[in-house]
Amino acid sequence: MSFVSARAASLFGALALxxxxxGPTIAENVKMGSLxxxxxxxxxxPKGAPVAGGYxxxxxxxxxxxxxxxxxxxxxxxxxxHQMAMKEGVMSMAPVEGGLEIPAHxxxxxxxxxxxxxxxxxxxxxxxxxxxxxxxxxxxxxxVTVSYVVRAxxxxxxxxxxx
Amino acid sequence: MTVxxxxxxxxxxxxxxxxxxxxxxxxxxxxxxxxxxxxQTSFIGGDFSLVNQDGKPIxxxxxxxxxxxxxxxxxxxxxACPTTLTDMTDRLKALGPDGDKFNVVFxxxxxxxxxxxxxxxxxxxxxPRITAATGTPAQIADVIKKFRVYAKKVGEGDGYTFDHxxxxxxxxxxxxxxxxxxxxxxxxxxIAKMRRALDS
Numbered sequence: 001m002s003f004v005s006a007r008a009a010s011l012f013g014a015l016a017l018x019x020x021x022x023g024p025t026i027a028e029n030v031k032m033g034s035l036x037x038x039x040x041x042x043x044x045x046p047k048g049a050p051v052a053g054g055y056x057x058x059x060x061x062x063x064x065x066x067x068x069x070x071x072x073x074x075x076x077x078x079x080x081x082h083q084m085a086m087k088e089g090v091m092s093m094a095p096v097e098g099g100l101e102i103p104a105h106x107x108x109x110x111x112x113x114x115x116x117x118x119x120x121x122x123x124x125x126x127x128x129x130x131x132x133x134x135x136x137x138x139x140x141x142x143x144v145t146v147s148y149v150v151r152a153x154x155x156x157x158x159x160x161x162x163x
Numbered sequence: 164m165t166v167x168x169x170x171x172x173x174x175x176x177x178x179x180x181x182x183x184x185x186x187x188x189x190x191x192x193x194x195x196x197x198x199x200x201x202x203q204t205s206f207i208g209g210d211f212s213l214v215n216q217d218g219k220p221i222x223x224x225x226x227x228x229x230x231x232x233x234x235x236x237x238x239x240x241x242x243a244c245p246t247t248l249t250d251m252t253d254r255l256k257a258l259g260p261d262g263d264k265f266n267v268v269f270x271x272x273x274x275x276x277x278x279x280x281x282x283x284x285x286x287x288x289x290x291p292r293i294t295a296a297t298g299t300p301a302q303i304a305d306v307i308k309k310f311r312v313y314a315k316k317v318g319e320g321d322g323y324t325f326d327h328x329x330x331x332x333x334x335x336x337x338x339x340x341x342x343x344x345x346x347x348x349x350x351x352x353x354i355a356k357m358r359r360a361l362d363s
Contacts, residue, residue, distance in 0.1 A: 043241075043245070045245070045288075046238075046245050046248070046285045046286075046287075046288035046289065047284050047285060047287045047288050048238070048281055048284030048285045048287075049238055049245065049285060050238060050239050050276075051238075051239050051240070051241045052241055053241035053242055078322065080322065082324075084242065086329070086346065089328055089329055089330050089345065089346065090313050090326055090327065090328055090329070091240075091242070091243045091326065091327060091329050091346070092317070092326035093317065093324045093325075093326065094317055094318070094324070095318070095322075112242050112246075113242060113243075116241070116242070118241060119241075120321075120322055121321075153245050153246075153249045153288065154245060154246040154249035154250065
């Protein structure tokens with residue numbers, strides 16, 4: 001997890017201007033109260049894969065912290081928030097207990113290899129360039145409807161080129 | 164004088180022989196048994212008994228004669244496993260015709276959920292030259308131990324996950340470890356290592 005308040009706001013604008021973002025159109029930012037959800041995306045899944053990861057940036061422009069406590073994904077039975085870390089070549093993953101805090105005047109980035117949303121029990125294969133709806137549930141801001149763009153299998157986060 | 168000198172020489176000779184024999188025994192003990200054992204235990208890989216995505220039994224022998232890339236994961240893995248399979252698909256393609264000289268084997272650490280049928284479906288999204296393997300929990304535990312793979316189940320119920328090693332093991336045609344490819348290693352580095360396995 002990284003806190004990137006200034007970077008989050010400028011990242012997508014800069015990428016769009018530079019034309020560096022080669023994937024499908026970025027899903028529109030969604031605002032709800034003091035929260036801004038930036039560009040939710042997921043990855044195309046191998047056929048038969050039971051799970052997928054969800055990635056986005058949650059920006060909090062308000063004076064009070066909020067907390068992501070749950071959500072849903074149209075193409076899966078289950079939804080969870082997982083933390084992931086790579087240490088000495090071992091990838092470890094575990095549920096985030098008690099929700100994910102979004103600090104006041106801060107941002108939380110969910111991305112590959114880090115804290116991410118876990119869509120469990122996929123009902124269908126996710127195909128590149130599709131969009132899939134979902135919701136995010138916050139302690140204060142309530143339910144936010146979002147739309148995930150499906151990028152390629154193994155796609156890296158925008159602004160995080162491989163090595 | 165002559166007799167005395169001969170006795171003295173015999174004593175010296177006896178001491179020298181004792182030293183030589185003693186040293187020989189010491190060397191034999193250290194090199195012969197001790198050294199051999201440490202060489203054995205430092206070995207990575209070896210034989211295994213698993214089934215492939217078609218449910219057919221496979222052992223190490225199926226993959227000898229060609230260099231082989233082994234890696235470990237599971238289909239309920241949202242990130243590292245599809246990414247490594249995508250990377251291996253890309254690397255095989257980049258090797259051109261030499262890609263046919265390689266075995267690539269994805270071994271599950273989650274035999275309870277990863278059936279041959281599920282693995283077969285899963286593989287359809289990747290290079291057709293890639294093999295997937297599963298087995299009984301005991302067979303998987305055995306291969307994990309032989310490859311010194313770290314795999315630990317996390318959580319209970321349907322939603323459990325695994326903490327697991329992400330490196331790709333590159334073995335030569337005789338099954339000896341050549342080198343490892345780290346997770347998300349730069350493309351050129353990974354391909355260079357695969358060429359090294361082809362040449363060794």
